[in-house]
Amino acid sequence: YGERLLIFIAGPMLLSFIVHSFFDEGALHRVHAPLSKVTIILLACFPFGLVGAFRDYINRDLSQGLLFLLGAIFVCFAMFAFTLWWYRAAPLALRVSAAVASGGRNVLLAYTVAGMFMGSAFLPLIGAMQLPVYALPLVVRWWMGRK
Numbered sequence: 001y002g003e004r005l006l007i008f009i010a011g012p013m014l015l016s017f018i019v020h021s022f023f024d025e026g027a028l029h030r031v032h033a034p035l036s037k038v039t040i041i042l043l044a045c046f047p048f049g050l051v052g053a054f055r056d057y058i059n060r061d062l063s064q065g066l067l068f069l070l071g072a073i074f075v076c077f078a079m080f081a082f083t084l085w086w087y088r089a090a091p092l093a094l095r096v097s098a099a100v101a102s103g104g105r106n107v108l109l110a111y112t113v114a115g116m117f118m119g120s121a122f123l124p125l126i127g128a129m130q131l132p133v134y135a136l137p138l139v140v141r142w143w144m145g146r147k
Helices: 002-022 027-058 062-086 092-101 107-119 122-146
Strands: none
Touching: 002 027, 002 107, 027 062, 027 107, 027 122, 062 092, 062 122, 092 122, 107 122
16 A cells, blocks of 8 residues: 555655756646646546446446445535535635535545555445536536525
8 A cells, every 4th residue: 555655646746846846837837738638638538447347236236336326426425515514614616616626536546546455345436426526516506506
């Protein structure tokens, strides 16, 4: 686990520090602009690979798959509600932004770093979480329109 933390967390931070030490900010911004477009597309596509394990669960046992989906919805919206409550002193727009961001978006990083230690049910669960994670901003937009 320590090795994986070093590789996936500390490694990129160290690499960023080194790159920022050797190159000026102007050059980095010129390179970053075209690369960020590709990165956004790749990050948006990565979760689709996680849905496959959830789909296998659905194919094997529909009721078990639906339980995973209900659990994923509960986890996602519970994190949203907790963060909304936690930042209750902040203006509503900031509270909602923080709450949407906390709604399970880092499960991909958790899977990358600790997936092998989480057990066989973790991958289908984060596969099931993709639907509520991506639906949450739409639900919140609808909810905010009603306020």
